[in-house]
Amino acid sequence: MPVIPGSFAYHRPDSLTQAVALLADLGEEARPLAGGHSLIPMMKLRLATPEHLVDLAGIVDLKGIRTDGSDIVIGAMTTQHELVGSDLVAAKVPILRETSLLIADPQVRYVGTLGGNVANGDPGNDMPAVMLCLGASYDVTGKSGERRIAAREFYQGAYFTALEPGEILTAVRIPVPAAGHGYAYEKLKRKIGDYATAAAAVVLTVSGDTIATCSIGLTNLAETPLWAEEAAKILVGSAPDAATVKKAVAAAEAITAPASDGRGPAHYRTKMAGVMLARALARAQARARA
Numbered sequence: 589m590p591v592i593p594g595s596f597a598y599h600r601p602d603s604l605t606q607a608v609a610l611l612a613d614l615g616e617e618a619r620p621l622a623g624g625h626s627l628i629p630m631m632k633l634r635l636a637t638p639e640h641l642v643d644l645a646g647i648v649d650l651k652g653i654r655t656d657g658s659d660i661v662i663g664a665m666t667t668q669h670e671l672v673g674s675d676l677v678a679a680k681v682p683i684l685r686e687t688s689l690l691i692a693d694p695q696v697r698y699v700g701t702l703g704g705n706v707a708n709g710d711p712g713n714d715m716p717a718v719m720l721c722l723g724a725s726y727d728v729t730g731k732s733g734e735r736r737i738a739a740r741e742f743y744q745g746a747y748f749t750a751l752e753p754g755e756i757l758t759a760v761r762i763p764v765p766a767a768g769h770g771y772a773y774e775k776l777k778r779k780i781g782d783y784a785t786a787a788a789a790v791v792l793t794v795s796g797d798t799i800a801t802c803s804i805g806l807t808n809l810a811e812t813p814l815w816a817e818e819a820a821k822i823l824v825g826s827a828p829d830a831a832t833v834k835k836a837v838a839a840a841e842a843i844t845a846p847a848s849d850g851r852g853p854a855h856y857r858t859k860m861a862g863v864m865l866a867r868a869l870a871r872a873q874a875r876a877r878a
């Protein structure tokens with residue numbers, strides 16, 4: 589099995605305009621390069637053989653974390669390590685910090701970017717389900733201009749997304765959840781640094797004993813990340829007892845379609861999705877009531 593990528597030309601534009609123009613000129617054999625921690629391993633295995641890599645690392649406009657009205661806007665080239673260290677993220681969208689800390693190991697997080705993680709389309713990536721859970725959207729720029737795509741409409745299949753050839757994801761835009769919300773990302777993995785066998789993201793608010801709002805995302809349980817809308821609906825308006833949680837868990841399990849692979853047979857992974865969801869719900873509620 590080859591472990592050396594095929595040959596390619598390397599380009600390092602220093603503006604978004606240049607990067608978009610390069611990708612348009614070079615055509616379908618060109619790919620953006622972010623942290624390289626998904627793309628380079630794929631190239632080493634010859635599962636990706638781009639003839640041109642357009643490195644986004646020199647484009648300063650793609651970095652940074654800021655608020656914009658009621659949204660938090662995170663530049664695509666912001667690393668997972670920078671998410672872990674951001675006071676703004678910790679204060680406004682703490683589930684991003686919790687999730688980042690469960691991605692791989694520090695070495696990967698130092699260079700792996702949020703934009704690369706969500707644009708990649710790998711069902712094993714952790715951030716996409718969190719973005720579905722949060723109702724995030726992605727700002728993209730290509731030769732036809734700029735557009736904004738809801739994360740819930742972005743993922744079409746394993747490694748297939750709504751990105752058109754040559755488009756660059758520039759930023760992730762997240763509506764800041766209500767102050768005092770509860771959150772949790774629960775991830776079952778075989779060892780530190782592994783992708784999820786099953787994982788669940790929960791963001792909710794409570795009013796007294798009752799769950800007032802709830803959103804749920806699931807990782808690595810189908811060809812795309814999943815937004816478990818029906819499961820969340822079962823919980824909203826309830827002071828969830830064991831029977832209600834069981835019903836919500838069953839609704840979430842019902843939309844999963846995981847592969848049987850080295851992480852376990854499909855029915856096991858589906859059941860683990862339910863276990864992760866029940867744990868995430870318990871932890872999110874405890875945080876919201878604290």
Ligand SMILES: Cc1cc2nc3c(=O)[nH]c(=O)nc-3n(C[C@H](O)[C@H](O)[C@H](O)COP(=O)(O)OP(=O)(O)OC[C@H]3O[C@@H](n4cnc5c(N)ncnc54)[C@H](O)[C@@H]3O)c2cc1C
Binds near residue numbers: 627756757758783
């Ligand atoms: C050992 C190891 C363990 C890992 N474990 C996990 C894990 O547990 N959970 C997890 O979520 N991830 C994991 N990863 C993946 C890691 O988080 C990657 O860094 C991430 O998936 C991709 O981000 P990147 O910046 O490295 O993107 P790259 O590898 O550079 O790019 C990935 C893909 O996205 C495209 N792309 C990148 N940026 C953009 C953009 N701005 N616009 C358009 N297209 C773009 C590229 O063309 C490429 O097709 C692991 C990686 C390794 C090596």
